[in-house]
Structure formats: structure tokens, C-alpha cells
Amino acid sequence: MKDAATMASPAALASPDAYADAVATAVRAAAAYYADGSTPLGDDEYDALVRAIEAYEAEHPQQVLPESPTGKVAGGAAVGDVPHSVPMLSLDNVFSAEELESWAAGLERRLGRPVAAWCVEPKLDGLAVAARYRAGRLTQVLTRGDGFAGEDITHAADAVLGLPGRLTEPVDIELRGEVLLTQEQFEHANAVRSEHGATPFAHPRSGAAGTLRAKDRPYRIELTFFAYGAVGLPGLDHGELLDRLAVLGANTAAGTAADPRRCTTLDDVRRRIDAIAALRDALPFGIDGVVVKADALADQEEAGSGSRAPRWAVARKLQAQHKVTRLLGVEWNVGRTGIIAPRAVLEPVVIDGVTVTYATLHNPADIERRGLMIGDQVFVYRAGDVIPRVEAPLVDERTGAEQPIAFPQACPRCGDAIDTSEQRWRCVRGRGCQAVASIVYAAGRDQLDIEGLGGTRAVQLVEARLVADLADLFTLTREQLLTLERMGECR
Numbered sequence: 001m002k003d004a005a006t007m008a009s010p011a012a013l014a015s016p017d018a019y020a021d022a023v024a025t026a027v028r029a030a031a032a033y034y035a036d037g038s039t040p041l042g043d044d045e046y047d048a049l050v051r052a053i054e055a056y057e058a059e060h061p062q063q064v065l066p067e068s069p070t071g072k073v074a075g076g077a078a079v080g081d082v083p084h085s086v087p088m089l090s091l092d093n094v095f096s097a098e099e100l101e102s103w104a105a106g107l108e109r110r111l112g113r114p115v116a117a118w119c120v121e122p123k124l125d126g127l128a129v130a131a132r133y134r135a136g137r138l139t140q141v142l143t144r145g146d147g148f149a150g151e152d153i154t155h156a157a158d159a160v161l162g163l164p165g166r167l168t169e170p171v172d173i174e175l176r177g178e179v180l181l182t183q184e185q186f187e188h189a190n191a192v193r194s195e196h197g198a199t200p201f202a203h204p205r206s207g208a209a210g211t212l213r214a215k216d217r218p219y220r221i222e223l224t225f226f227a228y229g230a231v232g233l234p235g236l237d238h239g240e241l242l243d244r245l246a247v248l249g250a251n252t253a254a255g256t257a258a259d260p261r262r263c264t265t266l267d268d269v270r271r272r273i274d275a276i277a278a279l280r281d282a283l284p285f286g287i288d289g290v291v292v293k294a295d296a297l298a299d300q301e302e303a304g305s306g307s308r309a310p311r312w313a314v315a316r317k318l319q320a321q322h323k324v325t326r327l328l329g330v331e332w333n334v335g336r337t338g339i340i341a342p343r344a345v346l347e348p349v350v351i352d353g354v355t356v357t358y359a360t361l362h363n364p365a366d367i368e369r370r371g372l373m374i375g376d377q378v379f380v381y382r383a384g385d386v387i388p389r390v391e392a393p394l395v396d397e398r399t400g401a402e403q404p405i406a407f408p409q410a411c412p413r414c415g416d417a418i419d420t421s422e423q424r425w426r427c428v429r430g431r432g433c434q435a436v437a438s439i440v441y442a443a444g445r446d447q448l449d450i451e452g453l454g455g456t457r458a459v460q461l462v463e464a465r466l467v468a469d470l471a472d473l474f475t476l477t478r479e480q481l482l483t484l485e486r487m488g489e490c491r
């Protein structure tokens with residue numbers, strides 16, 4: 001688990017101008033994020049920026065700009081025209097074990113007693129929605145919007161797994177939860193979009209946002225719903241509520257490796273957060289934190305809510321696994337079997353504590369599908385031991401100075417032709433490519449200095465299967481060499 005010191009730390013804003021710039025940047029990022037899930041800033045950078053803005057506003061309360069994102073659900077960016085039955089609030093964030101501890105201490109001071117029990121559950125990286133049921137039938141689905149009114153996305157409900165059209169009982173309730181693309185759904189969605197000539201989604205959250213809003217697409221993309229709350233099921237502690245939702249037929253995070261758990265002490269809470277964070281890379285869906293809630297209804301009711309967030313729940317944020325950086329170039333490396341693989345050279349970026357300088361680009365078709373250009377701002381994904389990969393360019397951020405990516409015309413190692421008939425390009429020499437290249441190199445003047453052993457001859461030796469690697473050069477016999485074309489005896 002990363003602590004506060006390794007999270008992106010907000011730089012202090014030194015002047016009213018710097019503050020105004022920071023507000024403008026945050027407003028722009030929040031607008032993009034809530035429009036289609038994209039953002040010119042990574043999540044960590046956005047959080048750090050908002051924290052810097054908050055710090056400045058605490059010092060200069062008379063200078064607070066009305067458009068400031070602080071204290072607003074969705075950074076004040078989201079829109080919608082259907083009023084919510086009960087406001088859909090955000091969660092306050094903490095970024096370290098220490099901040100979590102002081103948040104919990106504050107809650108217990110307010111209650112005047114220890115919190116009876118905590119519930120710890122994954123913070124799903126998707127879009128919050130409200131799903132209304134009448135007599136057990138799904139009637140309307142809304143986005144969170146600004147927390148008070150949301151957008152009607154009922155048209156998208158059919159494609160959302162785990163959001164039943166009919167509950168197991170004829171109740172009038174509203175489910176609250178998150179809609180996301182699982183990793184598998186995300187990969188499938190991008191394959192389908194590529195087939196239809198559409199740009200791949202930059203990452204699962206923007207894919208989910210775009211899919212929920214889209215109408216009349218010629219293809220279907222499935223999403224998944226996870227319920228974590230409800231309106232209209234009174235009298236239940238949080239854990240009991242989740243159990244009830246599952247009985248009614250809604251999908252919950254129960255049964256996943258990050259299933260919600262009741263913890264009686266803050267030490268248990270910390271251990272569970274660490275466990276979920278460690279599981280993160282193996283989960284079938286993205287999480288961007290862990291939510292800690294007071295489990296008992298009595299504690300929740302007594303703590304109440306502020307204008308933006310409930311006081312009885314908090315999100316312990318984890319570092320983002322997607323970061324935005326710049327694509328500086330593409331290298332073409334030839335593997336042992338002759339596969340020619342492109343690799344992205346990136347402006348170094350720290351993702352989840354590791355500096356990433358290179359990322360995989362799979363193959364040339366993949367580059368074309370993603371529409372990448374040199375100089376693009378790109379989303380890079382890294383999780384655990386997985387090789388970092390470039391997911392998509394931020395097309396809206398282009399300046400016009402971006403350059404097309406040059407594909408090699410000849411094998412970058414031996415100079416022979418490239419077989420482009422498959423998705424993965426390959427040197428026509430296959431495994432022989434490396435042998436030819438290494439023999440020519442070894443025979444060079446600065447190495448073994450073998451006269452007459454240039455490219456053509458090396459190719460002959462390899463093709464005649466006389467030489468597979470460097471060591472074979474030393475055991476070649478005169479008779480073997482005489483079998484080669486144009487290799488006569490000296491007279």
C-alpha cells in the first residue's frame with residue numbers, strides 16, 4: 001500500500017493567478033471526465049490539483065472562485081434534468097492510512113462513541129447510477145449528474161448485466177450502484193469497435209461512460225452493474241442491505257475476491273484495505289480505491305451527511321493505474337524468431353510507484369487501429385507485473401505538431417524483407433535473422449575481422465544450415481565451405 005508521501009503531492013499555489021489557472025484546468029478536466037470519462041489529466045493529477053486548490057482556498061477564503069470544483073459533486077461539471085429521489089452524493093477521499101485514521105477519529109468524536117462496526121468494500125471504477133423499480137420492474141435508470149438531478153439512460157439498461165429487468169419481489173425501490181466494463185468486456189468492446197471502424201476506448205471507465213450515453217450504435221457492448229446501496233429499504237445495516245440486494249436479484253461485489261466485509265476494529269479495516277489493494281491486479285474489474293463505511297444504520301443516521309458527501313463513509317484512494325504521458329517515438333525490435341515488435345518510447349511517467357519509459361504496442365495493425373501519432377498524449381496502463389501498454393491517444397489534445405509513425409520497410413536487424421501477411425510482422429529469415437546479423441557483426445573488423453564474411457556469405461552459411469550461431473563458425477570445415485556457391489578453392 002502506498003502512503004501519502006508517494007502519492008502525487010499537490011504543489012502549493014503561490015498566487016491568485018496560479019490559483020485561477022488551477023481552477024480552470026480542474027474545471028476543464030472535470031467536464032471532460034463527466035462528458036465521456038476521458039480526461040486530459042490522470043486521476044492522481046486531478047486529485048492533487050483539487051487538493052492544492054482546497055489548500056489555497058483554506059488560506060484565502062475571500063478569493064474562492066464560484067466555478068471552483070471544491071465542495072461540488074462531480075467537480076460541478078455534470079448535467080442532467082431528472083431529479084433524484086434522494087441526492088446521490090460523492091465520497092470524501094483519504095490518501096493514506098494516517099488520513100483514514102484521523103477521518104475515523106473525527107467520525108467517532110462526532111458520534112461521541114466508537115463506531116459499532118465498519119464495512120469495507122471495493123471502490124469500483126465506473127459510473128454511479130440509480131435504477132428505479134416499480135412493483136419489482138425496472139422503470140428508469142439515471143446517471144448521478146450533479147447529485148441532485150441526473151441524465152436518463154434507461155435506453156442502455158438492456159446491455160447492463162447484473163441490473164435485472166425484474167427483481168425477485170414486487171418492491172418499489174431504487175438501486176444505487178456502479179456500471180462498468182469488466183476487463184473482459186473492455187477488450188471485447190474494443191475488438192467490436194475496431195471491426196466497425198470506431199476508435200477504441202481509452203480505458204474501461206471512458207468506455208462505460210460512452211456506452212451508457214450512446215444511442216443507435218450498430219453493435220452491442222455489454223456492461224456490468226454492481227449494487228452498493230438502495231433507497232426504499234429502510235432499517236438495515238449496510239452489510240444486511242447488501243445481502244438483501246443480492247436476494248432481490250441485483251449483482252453485488254459479494255462473491256468477488258474483493259467482496260464487502262464487516263470489520264470490527266480499524267486495524268482490521270487497514271488489513272482488509274491492504275488485502276484488496278494487493279488483489280487489485282487480479283480482479284476482473286477496475287477499482288480506484290476502497291470504501292470504508294460505518295456499518296450500523298444507527299451510526300449512519302446519527303453522523304448524517306454534508307452537502308457533498310456522507311460523513312459515515314470515505315474512499316481510501318489507490319494510485320491510478322492509467323496515466324497520461326507523451327509518446328516520444330516507436331522502436332522496432334526483432335525477436336529471436338524474427339518477429340518485429342513495435343515498442344512505444346514514452347516521456348517517463350510514474351504509475352503505481354514505478355517509472356514507466358516503454359510500453360508495448362503489440363503490432364502494426366494495433367498502432368493503426370489506435371490511430372497513434374508521435375507526439376500524442378496517450379493513456380498508458382500498468383498493473384503489477386503486466387508489461388505497460390499504450391491504450392489510446394487523447395485526440396482532443398492534439399496540437400497539429402504530431403507526426404505519423406513510420407513503419408519499417410526492411411528488417412531493422414538484417415535488412416532483408418519483411419513478411420507482413422500476418423498481424424505480427426516477421427523478418428523473412430525467421431530464426432535465421434538473428435544468426436545472420438550476429439555473424440556479420442562478429443566477422444566485422446573490430447571483432448573477429450574475418451575477411452570475406454559479409455552479409456551475402458553469412459546468409460549462405462545460415463541457409464545451408466552450416467551455421468546456426470556464432471560458435472559454429474569455429475568448427476566449420478574446408479569441405480563444408482567448398483559446398484557453397486561461388487566458394488572455390490584457391491589456385
Ligand SMILES: [Zn+2]
Nearest residue numbers: 411414427433
Ligand atoms: Zn531480419
